[in-house]
Amino acid sequence: MADAKVIPFDDDRSRGGGTQRPVRRRSPAGGRRMAEPAAAGEAVVSPLPGSQAGDGAADGAGAPPVQSAAAPVVNRASAAQGVSGGAGAADAAGAARDGRKAAEARPTAQERHGAAPGGWDRRIAGGLAFLRRRITGEYEVDEFGYDAELTDQVLMSMLRPMYQKYFRIDVKGIENIPSEGGALVVANHSGTLPLDGLMLQVAVHDNHPAGRHLRLLAADLVFMLPVVNELARKAGHTLACAEDAERLLQRGEVVGVMPEGFKGIGKPFGERYKLQRFGRGGFVSTALKAGVPIVPCSIVGAEEIYPMIGNAKTLARLLGIPYFPITPTFPWLGPLGAVPLPTKWTIQFGEPIATDGYPPEAVEDPMLMFNLTDQVREQIQHTLYRLLVQRRSVFF
Structure with a gap:
């Protein structure tokens, strides 16, 4: 494998040409054509009961269409007005009951x-x-290669058993992620293999009341590996560079970044839950330019899934990877040693840090960048210590 070139998140060089994919829709004939967004103000009409909606249901999100609770109210009120010239109290009450029944049927x-x-x-x-x-x-896929339907129907379903049954993850503070608009989730990174990023993505997907999706920023190595590269793109991951992050945030996406990078995920077990350097504040600059809040996130439990007691650096250089971990089970037990320990996880989303109150020239102030970076890092570190004190055991 070629030497992996790790591009730091705060690198300001333009990499747009190598990280973007055109929005496309696959045609039935097997070809591709550009996906055309809906025109501004275009009405979306839901089929009324009794209409032929079979094709629409097959082309939708995968579930049979559910009638809106508001539709029976409007239709019954209109019918009552056409017959009697006005909606009576009894008709209005009946319509309200029908609306409640439709809502319960969702x-x-x-x-x-x-x-x-x-x-x-x-x-x-x-x-x-x-x-x-x-x-x-x-x-459809978007310009970054994100396939929302495949992610919802397949990838999340594959990760959910590990999330729910194996690591038994508790999520706190999910309401700190805004229901709409862009947000930058900044989390600690650990665990030898980046399972914490995947579990973080499931946590947001399954727990946020608005059904938000987390778009993770990943290192170059992820997009150099066969199969992993394509799956990462389909799941919404993109290269950890400022240009891609800004575009996603300006589109109103929730973006996730782990500034520790390989320094955090590859640190020895003796330094667990001690945050590494957060770089030069590139993620703060990105949040300031987009005017989106920064949501600190602390993950407890991932540090112990692969206790890294050594690093075969020579072998890592030969393989072109940042480190070659040695754990109590790997490589001694072969493939069985790659099974993570079933630790108990907690993911805590902290209070968001607003960035929209700063003037545009604030991104050029190095002292402000340092202060905000340190504020985010300290908030994550203190939350980690508090969660460690509160947990009963590594496995329960």
Whole structure:
């Protein structure tokens, strides 16, 4: 493998040409054409009960269309007005009851994940529709290669058992991520392998009340590995450079960054939960330019999944990787040694730090960059210490 070239997040060189992909839609014939966004003000019409909506359901998000709670109210009120010339109190009460019944009929989060009665029926129907769209090529990816449908239907479903059953992750402070608009989530990095980033992505996807998606910034090495490169793109990851991060934030995305990089993920077990250097404040500059809040995030439990007791540096150089970890089980037990320990995790999202109150020239102030970077780092570090004191055991 060629030597991995790690590009720091705060590098200001332009890399836009190598990290962007055109927005495209696969046509049924197998070719590709540019995806056209909906025109401004274009009305989106939902099918009314009794209409032929089979094709629309197959081309949607995978679940059968659920009638809006507001539709029966409007239609019944209009019908009552056409018959009697005005909506009576009894008709209005009946319409309100119908609206409540329609709202209760919507699938809950448990049903979407198959945990409630009727959830498996919805998942089977959605899976069949998903396969149809994949076979015919009727799906979209954005300019970074993000495939939202594949991520929701497949990748998150593959990671969810590890998230729920293996690491049993508790999430706190998810409401600190805004419901709309851009935000930059800054987290500590650890664990020898970057499982903490994947679990962080599932935590935001499954717990945020607005259903936000986390777009992670990754190092060059991720996009140099076969298979991993394509999966990372499909899952919404992109190169950890300022240009890509700014574009995502200006589009209103929630972006995740782990400024410690390989220094954090490859540190020895004796330095666990001690934050490494956060670079020169590149993530702060990006947040200031986009005017989005910074949400500090502390992850406890990832440090112990692969206790790194040594580093075969010579072998790492030969393989072109930043480090070659030696743990109590790897490489002694072979592939079995690559199984992470089932530690108990906690992910805490802290109070957001606003950046929209600073003037445009603030990004040129090195002292401000240093102060904000240090503020974020200290908030994450103190939260880590507090969570460590509160947890009962590494595994429970």
